[in-house]
Amino acid sequence: MPVERWGDEGLRDLQYLLPAALRAEPQSPPMAVSDGTELPVSPVSPELGHAVGISPGFNSVLHMVRRVAPTNATVLFLGESGVGKEVFARMLHRMSARNNKPFVAVNCAAIPEQLMESELFGAERGAYTGATQSRIGRFERANGGTLFLDEIGTLSSGAQGNLLRALQEGEIERLGDTQTRHVDVRVIAATNVDLREEVAAGRFREDLFFRLNVFPIRIVPLRERREDIPLLLMHFLAKFNQLHNQRLSGFTQRAVDAVMSYHWPGNIRELENVVERGVILSTGNTAIDAPQLFTSGEQFYSKQYTVGSQGGLVKADPAQLLCTEKNDEAERISRTVSSLVLGEDEPQSGASLDEVETFMLKKALERANGNVAAAARILGITRPQMVYRLKSRNITHHAQ
Structure with missing residues (x-):
């Protein structure tokens, strides 16, 4: 079916499936790494804390968030630690009424x-030792x-039971109080464990699981949406340039290669920390x-393949991208050689x-996997x- 016949809703969804370069919206010019390879600039201001991405996995999550945001349904975000569950929860809140x-x-x-x-439901004065005054809980604050x-x-069984009542009836009781209070709160939950396994093991209430599992949204790990990494790199670079008063221009090609080769067990949180570290350790423009x-x-852990000088695939160890001495020597x-061949100024060292x-002898041996001939x-x-x-x-x- 042609795009023209998708209707207004289909056209709105289309903007989340296209790269920024193909959308009819203004954008900043791309930021280049030192050897001319371009990385896209994140269209989101770094201080807003919006989700950033362009991959099918990211767009699938974004589509689900947009569909459920106008409703009052309970949402359960699933995914590994560091994938951005709270970022998507905040985005859902901003999109809601x-x-x-x-x-x-x-x-x-x-x-x-x-x-x-x-903490969740509040406490009355004298409800426990040290409770010198009444205090509202998070439900009443929200x-x-x-x-x-x-x-x-990680909720205890007692807290699970009170949470279930709050979800079912919209009512809470402060600790040490007999008065029931009505609250109008939309609950968004998140977990990095399999709640079905927790239910089977008796550590999580089955009835609470079904109450929370109204609209589950699974966020895929960063290693499964590597298309988002270049955008995230520039997003975090802009953020930490501003935070640490730096003027770094981008990333070298081997930095990009290393980042794209790493498996990111800590997901986006780990990537953010790594970029901040790079901003702190780098100097100048x-x-x-x-x-x-x-x-x-x-x-x-993974071995990569790259295209060799003869056009064939050769093994490449991503860990070699971090070796400073060899690369300094090659540089x-x-x-x-460039100064002699191209007639450029003689290098200082x-x-x-x-x-x-x-x-050249060592590199040739390395390229030939130790085969002298x-x-x-x-x-x-x-x-x-x-x-x-x-x-x-x-x-x-x-010889290997």
Whole structure:
């Protein structure tokens, strides 16, 4: 069916399925990394805390949020830690008719079990030791608006029962009080555990699960929506440039390659932390490099393939992108050769002929996976000549 026949609603949905470059809306020019590779600029102002993405997984979540936002239905966000469940919850609140009322967020895992009920439902004076005055709970603070309960799977059985009553009847009782109070609150919950397994294990009430599971929205992990990473990189770069008073221009190509190769077990929260680290470690109006991003022992488990100089696929270890010494050496030799071939100014710290030849021998061996004959062919010399040069420089080789 042609787009023209989709109707108004279909056309509104279409804008969330298209990249910003294809939408009929103004946007900033792209930010370039140091060697000319372009990264898109996030169309969202960094301080607003909006969700950022362009992948099918992101757009699927956004579509679900837009559909449920105008209603009063309870929403349950599912997904790993750090995928942005609270960001989507806040977006849902802003899209709803309650957007001019309070949005109250509660991390259920951060509140001690003995204080959870008083935090959620409030407490009267004298309800427990130290309660010197009456205090309203989160439900009453969110009255008319939205209450976001993060990590809801950690609630105690007592709190689960009171929460079920609040959801079913719209009524709460403060701790130590006999008066029932009516509250008009929309509940949005989130969890990074499988609540069905928790129900089967007897740790979560089945009736509460069904009450919360009215409109579940699963947010896929970052490793399954890598198309969003370039947008998120520039979004966080703008945010932390502003926060830390920096003027960094972007990311080097190997930084982008490293970020795209990493599996991101901490999802968007980890990516945000890594970009902030890179902004802090970088100086001047430069681009952030890979070694400035991955400094705390991050592991690259997957092996990647890249296109070699002969046009074939060759194995590439993403961890090598973080190696500073080898890349510094390659840069220095590249500058020396370029200055001679292209007639450019002589570099301040040029490489000697012996260093250039040693580097080329090692790289050829590396490219040939230790095969001396294949390395010799890459350099255009015979195998005996290759062996002689390797021995004269004490370069060891092991065929793989």
